Amino acid sequence: MNLTEAPGGRGPAAAGLTACGTAEHSDAIILFGPTGDLARKKLFPALYDLALAGRLNVPIVGVASSDWTLEQLCDRVRSSLEEEVDGALDHDAVGCIVDRLSYVSGNYGDADTFGRVSAALDGATAPLAYLAIPPSLFETVVKGLDDIGANQAGRVVVEKPFGRDLASARELNATLNSSYDDEQIFRIDHFLGKEPTLDLLVFRMANAMFHPAWDRHHIASVQITMAEDFGVEGRGRFYEEVGTIRDVVQNHLLQVLALIAMEPPIDTSARELAEEKMKVMRAMRTVDPNDVVRGQYDGYRGEDGVAGDSQVETYVALRAWVDSWRWAGVPFYIRAGKAMAVTATEVVVEFQNPAQMFYADPQAIRPHSNHLRFRMKPGEGVSLLVSVKGPGESIVSQAVDMRYEYDSTRDGPHQEAYARLIGDALRGDQTLFARAQSVEEAWRVVDPVVASAPAALPYAVGSWGPELHEDLRPDDLTRLMAATPDGGWHHPLLPDGGVSDVGVG
Ligand SMILES: NC(=O)C1=CN([C@@H]2O[C@H](COP(=O)(O)OP(=O)(O)OC[C@H]3O[C@@H](n4cnc5c(N)ncnc54)[C@H](OP(=O)(O)O)[C@@H]3O)[C@@H](O)[C@H]2O)C=CC1
Numbered sequence: 001m002n003l004t005e006a007p008g009g010r011g012p013a014a015a016g017l018t019a020c021g022t023a024e025h026s027d028a029i030i031l032f033g034p035t036g037d038l039a040r041k042k043l044f045p046a047l048y049d050l051a052l053a054g055r056l057n058v059p060i061v062g063v064a065s066s067d068w069t070l071e072q073l074c075d076r077v078r079s080s081l082e083e084e085v086d087g088a089l090d091h092d093a094v095g096c097i098v099d100r101l102s103y104v105s106g107n108y109g110d111a112d113t114f115g116r117v118s119a120a121l122d123g124a125t126a127p128l129a130y131l132a133i134p135p136s137l138f139e140t141v142v143k144g145l146d147d148i149g150a151n152q153a154g155r156v157v158v159e160k161p162f163g164r165d166l167a168s169a170r171e172l173n174a175t176l177n178s179s180y181d182d183e184q185i186f187r188i189d190h191f192l193g194k195e196p197t198l199d200l201l202v203f204r205m206a207n208a209m210f211h212p213a214w215d216r217h218h219i220a221s222v223q224i225t226m227a228e229d230f231g232v233e234g235r236g237r238f239y240e241e242v243g244t245i246r247d248v249v250q251n252h253l254l255q256v257l258a259l260i261a262m263e264p265p266i267d268t269s270a271r272e273l274a275e276e277k278m279k280v281m282r283a284m285r286t287v288d289p290n291d292v293v294r295g296q297y298d299g300y301r302g303e304d305g306v307a308g309d310s311q312v313e314t315y316v317a318l319r320a321w322v323d324s325w326r327w328a329g330v331p332f333y334i335r336a337g338k339a340m341a342v343t344a345t346e347v348v349v350e351f352q353n354p355a356q357m358f359y360a361d362p363q364a365i366r367p368h369s370n371h372l373r374f375r376m377k378p379g380e381g382v383s384l385l386v387s388v389k390g391p392g393e394s395i396v397s398q399a400v401d402m403r404y405e406y407d408s409t410r411d412g413p414h415q416e417a418y419a420r421l422i423g424d425a426l427r428g429d430q431t432l433f434a435r436a437q438s439v440e441e442a443w444r445v446v447d448p449v450v451a452s453a454p455a456a457l458p459y460a461v462g463s464w465g466p467e468l469h470e471d472l473r474p475d476d477l478t479r480l481m482a483a484t485p486d487g488g489w490h491h492p493l494l495p496d497g498g499v500s501d502v503g504v505g
């Protein structure tokens with residue numbers, strides 16, 4: 001998990017072997033999908049971060065069907081970095097990537113392609129294969145890797161979505177396991193590599209004052225919001241296949257929920273963390289379709305690649321339950337959507353009110369309970385809302401937010417999630433990757449909703465999703481109410497304090 005650690009050497013002999021026979025450090029990266037969108041937006045910038053930190057010491061073999069030259073791929077790397085990296089580029093770091101790059105042009109369905117990948121590996125025997133490709137091709141590529149023996153001491157990184165439902169996730173796990181052991185499989189969820197996601201762990205484990213209050217006796221609800229103020233941005237075809245639940249709820253947001261709800265592990269090892277997160281997933285009730293509202297933004301059906309009568313959701317709000325001794329009866333609300341009022345991802349842990357609200361402001365729309373807010377985007381921060389005496393003659397409480405912004409103390413560049421995770425995968429550290437069973441449990445939780453979901457309600461671009469109005473059908477009204485916290489959602493707090501939810505219903 002540490003970007004500044006010493007790099008691994010070239011070749012398994014140089015790097016040493018782990019107990020399960022894989023190299024301690026991968027000796028090459030095979031990037032399937034280097035001409036694609038994810039590579040351009042996230043993976044090349046991540047490799048750049050690793051290069052800057054002196055941790056990119058292995059050859060990179062790109063493999064895709066485009067009939068490109070190596071020079072074209074290098075140009076793609078440069079243009080990606082120019083677009084995605086803030087500030088002036090470090091030419092040594094750019095050179096570090098392009099000097100290590102080779103390119104194999106070929107269809108993944110052709111055995112010949114893998115013969116050429118094998119040749120390009122040039123003796124590397126423990127490659128990290130990154131599958132930045134359509135999920136429908138995972139099986140084909142895993143088989144190709146198996147045919148050339150790249151699975152034996154190698155590792156594989158699998159992108160999301162990991163399956164479409166529980167049944168397909170099980171099949172995919174079985175496919176991967178036919179060529180790789182569990183220790184060699186890295187199911188990437190970039191939310192798990194984000195700094196503020198990791199702070200959920202640290203904050204919970206490092207602040208003893210919250211431990212006694214972290215349960216059903218003190219917490220009224222947990223609210224998780226992932227709002228994006230942009231639409232599908234040219235990814236309409238992809239979005240039609242997934243929708244919001246598959247795109248971000250089954251993976252990112254349930255992983256975040258598990259970090260909030262898990263018991264403290266006995267240590268910080270990958271195994272213990274995975275075990276505790278797994279227990280949360282197992283304790284989660286399968287989501288009731290009556291607790292789910294789906295929405296679709298006005299104009300979505302006009303996006304490229306989107307069906308004119310699409311029913312795919314671009315917004316979802318739902319209520320989930322963790323039926324454990326710690327959390328029984330505490331609703332966990334999740335909402336996520338495109339084309340929303342703002343871009344904001346955050347978790348609000350709302351505490352119960354005191355037994356008596358002696359000094360509550362009679363003018364306030366609702367009493368100010370304490371709440372802890374973990375802001376993941378935009379900016380990154382944590383804040384605690386407490387009540388103090390309002391200044392002046394009357395003895396009335398006033399809510400104030402005590403805030404910490406990560407940028408205020410950050411020393412050095414911001415570490416991107418993908419860089420952290422690729423660095424971890426190269427070193428075989430699975431701490432921040434999703435395990436097979438927990439991915440399957442997460443599918444079990446949302447399966448009834450992805451299988452037969454209620455119709456999506458329209459909502460205006462720039463809004464907070466479908467709204468209560470008198471024309472709603474009774475079923476939709478019931479669902480909307482069920483998926484809305486008592487007293488309403490806490491609206492996200494922006495770093496400049498622009499949107500404050502204090503007292504807002
Ligand atoms: N884009 C994003 O923001 C995100 C994507 N993901 C996941 O990452 C993965 C990749 O997504 P994305 O980059 O958007 O996809 P793209 O469609 O942009 O890229 C797909 C890549 O796969 C290659 N490819 C496809 N079919 C073949 C084939 N038969 N033979 C050889 N090469 C092939 C393409 O090469 P060529 O063009 O040369 O044919 C291209 O490099 C998906 O699993 C997606 O769900 C996850 C999170 C975010």
Ligand SMILES: O=C1O[C@H](COP(=O)(O)O)[C@@H](O)[C@H](O)[C@H]1O
Pocket residue numbers: 190228247248345377
């Ligand atoms: O995985 C995905 O995540 C992005 C949002 O990620 P972020 O790190 O930029 O917050 C989302 O836009 C995309 O639809 C989804 O596939």
